[in-house]
Amino acid sequence: QSALTQPASVSGSPGQSITFSCTGTNSDVGSYNFVSWYQQHPGKAPKLIIYEVTNRPSGVSNRFSGSKSGNTASLTISGLQAEDEADYYCSSYTTSSSLDRLFGGGTKLTVL
Amino acid sequence: EVQLVESGGGLVQPGGSLRLSCAASGFIFSDYWMSWVRQAPGKGPEWVAYINQDESKKSYVDSVRGRFTISRDNAKNSLYLQMNSLRAEDTGLYYCVRDSKAATSDYWGQGTLITVSS
Numbered sequence: 287q288s289a290l291t292q293p294a295s296v297s298g299s300p301g302q303s304i305t306f307s308c309t310g311t312n313s314d315v316g317s318y319n320f321v322s323w324y325q326q327h328p329g330k331a332p333k334l335i336i337y338e339v340t341n342r343p344s345g346v347s348n349r350f351s352g353s354k355s356g357n358t359a360s361l362t363i364s365g366l367q368a369e370d371e372a373d374y375y376c377s378s379y380t381t382s383s384s385l386d387r388l389f390g391g392g393t394k395l396t397v398l
Numbered sequence: 399e400v401q402l403v404e405s406g407g408g409l410v411q412p413g414g415s416l417r418l419s420c421a422a423s424g425f426i427f428s429d430y431w432m433s434w435v436r437q438a439p440g441k442g443p444e445w446v447a448y449i450n451q452d453e454s455k456k457s458y459v460d461s462v463r464g465r466f467t468i469s470r471d472n473a474k475n476s477l478y479l480q481m482n483s484l485r486a487e488d489t490g491l492y493y494c495v496r497d498s499k500a501a502t503s504d505y506w507g508q509g510t511l512i513t514v515s516s
Contacts (some may be wrong), residue, residue, distance in 0.1 A: 289442060294457050318500075320499065320500045320501045320502060322501070322502045322503075324443075325412075329506065331493060331506040331508050331509060332443060332493075332503075332506055333496065333506070334502070334503065334505075335506050336500065337498070337499060337502045337504070338502070344506060361512045375442050375443060377443075377502075378501065379500050379501035380501075382461060384457065384458065384459065384463065385445065385459060385460075386433075386445055386448055386457055387445045387501035388445075389442045389444060389445070390442055391441070391442045392441075392442045393501055
């Protein structure tokens with residue numbers, strides 16, 4: 287089973303809004319609302335920032351928002367800040383093979 | 399504060415074994431499904447295995463089924479991963495994670511590094 291598809295890198299300037307995509311199939315993203323997004327700074331563990339497509343855990347900035355259309359989920363960061371520079375991974379529940387969840391390969395965000 | 403602290407990683411030869419442990423604190427461990435997720439250097443995470451609260455449900459990614467065993471001790475607030483017949487492709491950082499909802503991990507440990515090499 288292939289990983290979810292994410293662009294390798296994106297960049298933006300402080301204050302801008304930026305959107306990450308995560309493409310799956312109708313065995314995962316397209317059929318279930320168990321899509322999550324994780325932020326990972328270098329040398330740190332991933333941190334959950336979005337769950338069930340659109341929900342933010344307590345303490346996560348409302349600059350982060352999630353959505354989904356068909357087989358593609360999206361993460362938007364508004365008002366980009368230097369501290370947002372990190373790797374971002376999407377994940378989805380899947381019914382494919384024996385897997386419980388799939389992760390994407392990650393998108394590296396560079397804040398210019 | 400939720401804390402997950404992994405231990406047991408290290409350098410092991412192909413075909414060798416390791417047992418990872420995860421000490422949980424700051425929450426009622428017996429209330430949660432738990433998983434192990436690994437991350438190879440420079441790659442995205444990969445779910446490895448999960449276990450439910452009373453160990454009645456366990457599941458593994460195909461590549462480790464029959465070689466790895468997940469278990470837990472609710473009395474000790476601990477999660478384990480017994481890893482046998484290790485291969486080079488098992489190399490990576492292994493995270494203990496708490497599953498809050500289906501396929502969603504709300505807390506991650508800092509990870510323990512496994513290197514399989516001769």
